Amino acid sequence: MGKRFKKNSKTNKILKLCIILIFIYVIYNFIYVTQKEANIKIKSEEIQKIEYETNIENYKAQKNKEIIPGEYEGYKVAAFIEIPSINLQTFVLDDISGLDICVSKFWGTEANEIGNFCIAGHNYQKPNMFNNVYKLEIGEYIYLTDNKNGKLKYKIYDMYKVKPQDTESLSQKTNGKKEITLITCTANAKNRIIVKATQI
Numbered sequence: 001m002g003k004r005f006k007k008n009s010k011t012n013k014i015l016k017l018c019i020i021l022i023f024i025y026v027i028y029n030f031i032y033v034t035q036k037e038a039n040i041k042i043k044s045e046e047i048q049k050i051e052y053e054t055n056i057e058n059y060k061a062q063k064n065k066e067i068i069p070g071e072y073e074g075y076k077v078a079a080f081i082e083i084p085s086i087n088l089q090t091f092v093l094d095d096i097s098g099l100d101i102c103v104s105k106f107w108g109t110e111a112n113e114i115g116n117f118c119i120a121g122h123n124y125q126k127p128n129m130f131n132n133v134y135k136l137e138i139g140e141y142i143y144l145t146d147n148k149n150g151k152l153k154y155k156i157y158d159m160y161k162v163k164p165q166d167t168e169s170l171s172q173k174t175n176g177k178k179e180i181t182l183i184t185c186t187a188n189a190k191n192r193i194i195v196k197a198t199q200i
Helices: 002-063
Strands: 075-083 088-093 104-108 115-120 141-146 150-162 178-185 192-199
Touching: 075 104, 088 104, 141 178, 150 178
Parallel strands: 115 178
Antiparallel strands: 075 088, 075 141, 104 115, 141 150, 150 192, 178 192
């Protein structure tokens, strides 16, 4: 009886040890496979990112253009405007109905085409609005990018205020030049600030 008990006890220990080893093996394999799949996914994402960035750089090199998205917040994007002196970088929506979301095309030709591309923006204290346009000075630069013509540089040549009903600044008579007009309200909203820039 004692020998049988000892034999069963020894068998139980071996059985427990085997179960523990199998459990460890299963856990190890699970972790190994999961880690391997994660590494493959990360490598795949890195490859895709590298391929995307390479394609973008190749596109820019071949076409000398910068890509802008087709839509922002559900509105079609007309261009991307940069004004370094007031630290402004924002999309220009193609539809004036999106004016509360972002600066928008108000009137005129298409972005970076011959004529007067007029952009309106509220003077709200938001990073994609025209709240700091009043700080601009003649001689400073504006950059406008679109998917057709790429990135063009404009120089501010005039700034003034007008009554809301004065639409002379929207004129398309530019003597064959490419121009930009920025339009926003004064602090009291009684007048409009007009900024005129021409391509250089």
